[in-house]
Amino acid sequence: xxxxxxxxxxxxxxxxxxxxxxxxxxxxxxxxxxxxxxxxxxxxxxxxxxxxxxxxxxxxxxxxxxxxxxxxxxxxxxxxxxxxxxxxxxxxxxxxxxxxxxxxxxxxxxxxxxxxxxxxxxxxxxxxxxxxxxxxxxxxxxxxxxxxxxxxxxxxxxxxxxxxxxxxxxxxxxxxxxxxxxxxxxxxxxxxxxxxxxxxxxxxxxxxxxxxxxxxxxxxxxxxxxxxxxxxxxxxxxxxxxxxxxxxxxxxxxxxxxxxxxxxxxxxxxxxxxxxxxxxxxxxxxxxxxxxxxxxxxxxxxxxxxxxxxxxxxxxxxxxxxxxxxxxxxxxxxxxxxxxxxxxxxxxxxxxxxxxxxxxxxxxxxxxxxxxxxxxxxxxxxxxxxxxxxxxxxxxxxxxxxxxxxxxxxxxxxxxxxxxxxxxxxxxxxxxxxxxxxxxxxxxxxxx
Amino acid sequence: xxxxxxxxxxxxxxxxxxxxxxxxxxxxxxxxxxxxxxxxxxxxxxxxxxxxxxxxxxxxxxxxxxxxxxxxxxxxxxxxxxxxxxxxxxxxxxxxxxxxxxxxxxxxxxxxxxxxxxxxxxxxxxxxxxxxxxxxxxxxxxxxxxxxxxxxxxxxxxxxxxxxxxxxxxxxxxxxxxxxxxxxxxxxxxxxxxxxxxxxxxxxxxxxxxxxxxxxxxxxxxxxxxxxxxxxxxxxxxxxxxxxxxxxxx
Ligand SMILES: Nc1ncnc2c1ncn2[C@@H]1O[C@H](COP(=O)(O)OP(=O)(O)O)[C@@H](O)[C@H]1O
Ligand SMILES: [Mg+2]
Numbered sequence: 295x296x297x298x299x300x301x302x303x304x305x306x307x308x309x310x311x312x313x314x315x316x317x318x319x320x321x322x323x324x325x326x327x328x329x330x331x332x333x334x335x336x337x338x339x340x341x342x343x344x345x346x347x348x349x350x351x352x353x354x355x356x357x358x359x360x361x362x363x364x365x366x367x368x369x370x371x372x373x374x375x376x377x378x379x380x381x382x383x384x385x386x387x388x389x390x391x392x393x394x395x396x397x398x399x400x401x402x403x404x405x406x407x408x409x410x411x412x413x414x415x416x417x418x419x420x421x422x423x424x425x426x427x428x429x430x431x432x433x434x435x436x437x438x439x440x441x442x443x444x445x446x447x448x449x450x451x452x453x454x455x456x457x458x459x460x461x462x463x464x465x466x467x468x469x470x471x472x473x474x475x476x477x478x479x480x481x482x483x484x485x486x487x488x489x490x491x492x493x494x495x496x497x498x499x500x501x502x503x504x505x506x507x508x509x510x511x512x513x514x515x516x517x518x519x520x521x522x523x524x525x526x527x528x529x530x531x532x533x534x535x536x537x538x539x540x541x542x543x544x545x546x547x548x549x550x551x552x553x554x555x556x557x558x559x560x561x562x563x564x565x566x567x568x569x570x571x572x573x574x575x576x577x578x579x580x581x582x583x584x585x586x587x588x589x590x591x592x593x594x595x596x597x598x599x600x601x602x603x604x605x606x607x608x609x610x611x612x613x614x615x616x617x618x619x620x621x622x623x624x625x626x627x628x629x630x631x632x633x634x635x636x637x638x639x640x641x642x643x644x645x646x647x648x649x650x651x652x653x654x655x656x657x658x659x660x661x662x663x664x665x666x667x668x669x670x671x672x673x674x675x676x677x678x679x680x681x682x683x684x685x686x687x688x689x690x691x692x693x694x695x696x697x698x699x700x701x702x703x704x705x706x707x708x709x710x711x712x713x714x715x716x717x718x719x720x721x722x723x724x725x726x727x728x729x730x731x732x733x734x735x736x737x738x739x740x741x742x
Numbered sequence: 743x744x745x746x747x748x749x750x751x752x753x754x755x756x757x758x759x760x761x762x763x764x765x766x767x768x769x770x771x772x773x774x775x776x777x778x779x780x781x782x783x784x785x786x787x788x789x790x791x792x793x794x795x796x797x798x799x800x801x802x803x804x805x806x807x808x809x810x811x812x813x814x815x816x817x818x819x820x821x822x823x824x825x826x827x828x829x830x831x832x833x834x835x836x837x838x839x840x841x842x843x844x845x846x847x848x849x850x851x852x853x854x855x856x857x858x859x860x861x862x863x864x865x866x867x868x869x870x871x872x873x874x875x876x877x878x879x880x881x882x883x884x885x886x887x888x889x890x891x892x893x894x895x896x897x898x899x900x901x902x903x904x905x906x907x908x909x910x911x912x913x914x915x916x917x918x919x920x921x922x923x924x925x926x927x928x929x930x931x932x933x934x935x936x937x938x939x940x941x942x943x944x945x946x947x948x949x950x951x952x953x954x955x956x957x958x959x960x961x962x963x964x965x966x967x968x969x970x971x972x973x974x975x976x977x978x979x980x981x982x983x984x985x986x987x988x989x990x991x992x
Contacts (some may be wrong), residue, residue, distance in 0.1 A: 690791070
């Protein structure tokens with residue numbers, strides 16, 4: 295599923311020296327992880343070689359230019375808490391949601407807190423079980439071959455969710471993955487593998503939470519194959535207190551006439567990087583990518599997305615919206631490739647941002663590379679401020695400034711949240727955002 | 743109700759209001775007329791609390807309060823209403839939720855609980871019928887895609903919902919056809935009462951056939967240069983503004 299179509303530019307002597315230096319530093323910094331994680335990976339040698347070969351991201355790496363990764367080199371410590379019972383947190387973060395559940399605490403599967411689906415045509419279990427019983431074979435995926443942090447995941451991730459839905463089977467309830475980060479300095483690596491057979495349907499919610507004293511890092515790699523005519527939705531909610539460095543890769547491969555919808559909603563997180571790569575490798579695919587992020591204080595949120603139109607008659611529709619408060623920083627990079635064979639592509643990308651304070655920063659870069667001629671591609675990227683005219687109008691009607699701003703915020707991101715297919719998730723996202731931002735309430739959409 | 747004393751205001755380097763005096767008593771309807779660019783909208787904006795204008799002198803007393811010391815929200819909650827010359831579109835915020843927030847803001851200021859959903863909807867229905875505001879428009883985003891006339895009617899609807907003590911109407915007649923003008927004027931007239939005052943800003947006399955003022959003031963170059971009864975409006979209609987300008991400068 296490798297997506298990078300461009301060739302690497304030749305390295306100058308200066309860059310090579312830096313590369314070597316950061317390489318050494320990167321490997322030195324993670325060498326202690328094998329002691330902490332005590333996980334023996336069979337493909338250690340191959341991955342080990344990749345880790346030596348691939349460039350460790352640093353400030354001069356284009357894809358990591360705005361993403362300061364120094365936090366990853368902080369000293370990691372083994373987890374002391376591996377069950378939800380020992381954490382201060384509910385197993386099920388979404389009130390009222392009737393869902394299957396897999397709970398991972400600091401990267402360890404918690405069977406007592408989990409509720410696996412048992413249904414004909416559905417295989418769902420911790421990845422370690424699936425590997426042990428030979429249900430999945432370890433393969434090096436293309437994202438591991440191209441991204442150092444993904445390769446690092448390949449080296450150390452021994453757990454995650456394995457979900458396979460057979461042909462024409464519809465999962466009767468969503469599957470909720472709750473990733474909990476608890477305590478200081480824990481390095482967490484998770485790998486989720488999701489395979490949807492032809493014409494099957496499933497919904498997965500990936501909810502990540504963290505304790506207020508949590509630090510360390512989370513590195514999640516999710517690989518998804520959506521079979522022909524299958525429909526898959528993934529709702530990612532990131533609501534992490536503490537100082538966690540969170541890195542998430544999703545590598546999605548869509549077969550012909552399949553539909554994939556993803557929401558990436560970053561409610562809270564000290565440092566968050568989402569790397570979403572969608573490959574439309576059959577004709578007639580439909581992909582929807584939506585995201586919101588509302589960082590405050592010194593939070594950092596980075597969304598890198600790639601949609602690779604490889605075949606004809608596919609549609610992709612992307613909308614990411616950010617509101618940045620305090621001294622927060624946001625990054626959006628949206629690549630859309632339309633390959634020569636991908637005629638009649640319909641690709642839409644929107645990234646709209648509001649700077650809610652003078653100290654906030656947003657770096658946005660749409661990158662469209664179009665090699666087919668019969669296509670419809672449009673994109674828009676805006677960075678603005680709150681609409682002063684609208685604010686004054688609202689205040690002149692007796693609406694308080696904060697409430698007026700909240701109204702404008704709800705109007706701005708409301709359509710993204712309303713497009714979440716699971717109402718309980720949408721509701722809880724509204725609720726958590728309201729708590730974080732001290733909005734009185736956000737029930738307007740439902741009340742009248 | 744309202745006493746404006748030597749009000750001066752500027753935007754950037756240019757002084758627009760140059761010492762304006764005006765007193766409005768309870769229940770009175772005052773009209774301000776004047777040529778384009780004379781400062782009518784500036785006066786309305788300064789009264790409503792728009793921060794883009796710097797008040798450089800003078801005092802404004804509103805019901806015993808120092809109006810210029812209050813922020814826009816507080817002024818509105820205390821009973822001041824401005825119908826905008828150019829109402830603002832707010833995509834994604836429904837007209838009705840907007841009004842609910844506004845009304846509850848005022849109620850909170852008065853120490854009242856938020857209005858119940860049902861009572862609110864009934865109130866909306868009643869007030870909307872006053873200006874014949876289509877039901878569809880209530881649920882649409884604030885002013886988004888409204889015609890010029892619909893926007894102006896929406897302003898009067900909002901005024902009716904908020905029941906202000908003093909309403910400033912800035913060129914509410916501009917861009918209205920005769921039917922819409924009548925509807926808007928009826929809406930205003932139905933709200934006239936001994937406790938409620940109006941400041942009607944207009945460029946043309948036409949509106950004053952429908953909303954009959956007690957006093958007419960002429961604003962030229964940031965000052966009120968003449969005050970009279972409703973016949974002054976007719977005189978202006980006939981003779982234009984030039985004779986007043988000349989009378990002032992000579
Ligand atoms: N935002 C602004 N920046 C600069 N000048 C302004 C601004 N708004 C109004 N003015 C100027 O102030 C003067 C008065 O404008 P305004 O109050 O809108 O007049 P009126 O409503 O009587 O037509 C005009 O000369 C106008 O050009
Ligand atoms: Mg004007």
